Amino acid sequence: xxxxxxxxxxxxxxxxxxxxxxxxxxxxxxxxxxxxxxxxxxxxxxxxxxxxxxxxxxxxxxxxxxxxxxxxxxxxxxxxxxxxxxxxxxxxxxxxxxxxxxxxxxxxxxxxxxxxxxxxxxxxxxxxxxxxxxxxxxxxxxxxxxxxxxxxxxxxxxxxxxxxxxxxxxxxxxxxxxxxxxxxxxxxxxxxxxxxxxxxxxxxxxxxxxxxxxxxxxxxxxxxxxxxxxxxxxxxxxxxxxxxxxxxxxxxxxxxxxxxxxxxxx
Amino acid sequence: xxxxxxxxxxxxxxxxxxxxxxxxxxxxxxxxxxxxxxxxxxxxxxxxxxxxxxxxxxxxxxxxxxxxxxxxxxxxxxxxxxxxxxxxxxxxxxxxxxxxxxxxxxxxxxxxxxxxxxxxxxxxxxxxxxxxxxxxxxxxxxxxxxxxxxxxxxxxxxxxxxxx
Numbered sequence: 076x077x078x079x080x081x082x083x084x085x086x087x088x089x090x091x092x093x094x095x096x097x098x099x100x101x102x103x104x105x106x107x108x109x110x111x112x113x114x115x116x117x118x119x120x121x122x123x124x125x126x127x128x129x130x131x132x133x134x135x136x137x138x139x140x141x142x143x144x145x146x147x148x149x150x151x152x153x154x155x156x157x158x159x160x161x162x163x164x165x166x167x168x169x170x171x172x173x174x175x176x177x178x179x180x181x182x183x184x185x186x187x188x189x190x191x192x193x194x195x196x197x198x199x200x201x202x203x204x205x206x207x208x209x210x211x212x213x214x215x216x217x218x219x220x221x222x223x224x225x226x227x228x229x230x231x232x233x234x235x236x237x238x239x240x241x242x243x244x245x246x247x248x249x250x251x252x253x254x255x256x257x258x259x260x261x262x263x264x265x266x267x268x269x270x271x272x273x274x275x276x277x278x279x280x281x282x283x284x285x286x287x288x289x290x291x292x293x294x295x296x297x298x299x300x301x302x303x304x305x306x307x308x309x310x311x312x313x314x315x316x317x318x319x320x321x322x323x324x325x326x327x328x329x330x331x332x333x334x335x336x337x338x339x340x341x
Numbered sequence: 342x343x344x345x346x347x348x349x350x351x352x353x354x355x356x357x358x359x360x361x362x363x364x365x366x367x368x369x370x371x372x373x374x375x376x377x378x379x380x381x382x383x384x385x386x387x388x389x390x391x392x393x394x395x396x397x398x399x400x401x402x403x404x405x406x407x408x409x410x411x412x413x414x415x416x417x418x419x420x421x422x423x424x425x426x427x428x429x430x431x432x433x434x435x436x437x438x439x440x441x442x443x444x445x446x447x448x449x450x451x452x453x454x455x456x457x458x459x460x461x462x463x464x465x466x467x468x469x470x471x472x473x474x475x476x477x478x479x480x481x482x483x484x485x486x487x488x489x490x491x492x493x494x495x496x497x498x499x500x501x502x503x504x505x
Contacts (some may be wrong), residue, residue, distance in 0.1 A: 088358060095359070114443045
C-alpha cells in the first residue's frame with residue numbers, strides 16, 4: 076500500500092461515494108453528456124426542465140432537488156404510482172411547434188425479437204413516457220428512440236466488436252412496415268416506437284432508412300482502436316471519441332446533435 | 342507481463358474501494374499502446390456527405406485495418422498507471438460537478454429565488470443509494486491536489502531505481 080496515496084484517495088472517495096460503485100464513473104459520463112445536450116438545447120431556444128420519475132417537474136424552490144440515476148440492472152420506465160425516487164429524466168419543448176421530448180438515461184427498450192436492450196441516452200416523444208408512467212408498474216418501451224447514444228467510459232479503446240454489438244442492438248429495435256402482424260408484442264397498427272406514440276411514428280421502410288432517420292452514436296472517452304469504425308458509415312452509427320470534458324469531440328457531438336434535433340424533432 | 346512495482350498501487354486502489362480502477366490499471370498496463378483509428382476516418386464515418394457518397398457507391402470506407410497493440414516497457418507501465426488514475430478521478434469529479442451545475446441552471450431558469458437548495462446527484466442501487474452534493478464535489482476537487490502529489494512522488498521513487 077502507498078499510505079500518502081491512500082489518505083488522499085480516502086478523502087476523495089469519502090466525498091464522492093459514487094466512485095466506490097463499479098459503474099459510478101460510467102454513470103457520471105452518461106449524465107455529463109445528457110446534461111450537455113440539454114443545456115445546448117436550452118441555448119437554442121427549447122424550454123427545458125428536469126422531471127422526477129413520477130412525472131413531476133423539479134421547481135427552483137423545491138427542497139428535494141435530487142437527480143436520480145438508477146444503478147443495477149436496467150429497467151423500463153417506472154409507473155408514476157411507484158413514487159418519485161426512481162430514475163429522473165430531462166424534458167424539452169421545441170420552440171414553435173411546442174412538441175415535447177424526453178431525454179432518458181439507462182432505460183431498456185424491447186426489440187422485435189422480444190429481447191431487451193439498454194440505451195444509455197435516448198430521446199423519445201414525451202407521449203411514450205406519459206403513457207408508460209400511467210401504468211401502475213410502468214413498462215418497457217418498444218422500438219427505436221429517435222436518438223440513441225451508447226456511452227463507453229472504459230479504460231480501453233473501442234474495437235470493431237463494440238460496433239457490431241451496437242449495430243445489432245439497433246437492428247433489433249427497428250420495427251419495419253412489413254413486420255405488421257408478424258410480431259406479437261407490436262401494436263396494431265405498427266409503430267416505430269410504442270406505446271403511446273403520437274401521429275407520425277409509422278414503422279420504418281427498411282433498417283437502412285431507420286438508421287438514417289435517427290441519430291445514433293457510440294461515444295467513447297478513450298476513443299477507438301484502428302479498424303473500429305469500419306461498420307459505422309453504412310449503418311449510420313456516428314463514432315465520437317476520444318470524448319471527455321473539454322475535448323473537440325465533446326463540442327462537435329453536442330453541437331451536431333442539437334442542430335439535428337432542432338431540424339428533425341420539430 | 343505486469344510490472345510488479347504496480348502492486349502497491351493496485352492494493353491501495355482496492356483498499357479505497359476502487360476495485361474497478363485497479364482492474365483498469367491492470368488491463369491497461371497489460372494492453373499497452375493500441376493504435377488509434379485515424380481521426381479523419383472517425384470524422385468521415387459520421388459525415389452525411391460521406392454516407393451519401395458511400396450509398397451511391399462513390400466512396401469506400403477508409404478505416405484502418407485492425408492491428409495489435411504495442412506492449413509498454415516496465416517504466417511506461419508505471420507512468421501510464423499514474424496518469425490513468427489521475428485522469429480518471431479528475432474527470433469523474435469534473436463531469437459530476439458540471440452536471441450538477443447544469444441541472445441547477447436548468448431548474449432555476451428565470452426563477453427569483455434567494456435561498457435555494459442545490460441539486461444532489463443520486464445513484465440508486467437496490468441495496469442503497471449514493472448521494473453527492475455540490476459541496477462534496479468541491480471538497481473532492483480540493484483533495485485531488487494531494488493525490489496528484491502523492492502519486493507523482495511514488496512514481497519518482499519507482500523511477501529512481503526501486504527494483505522490479
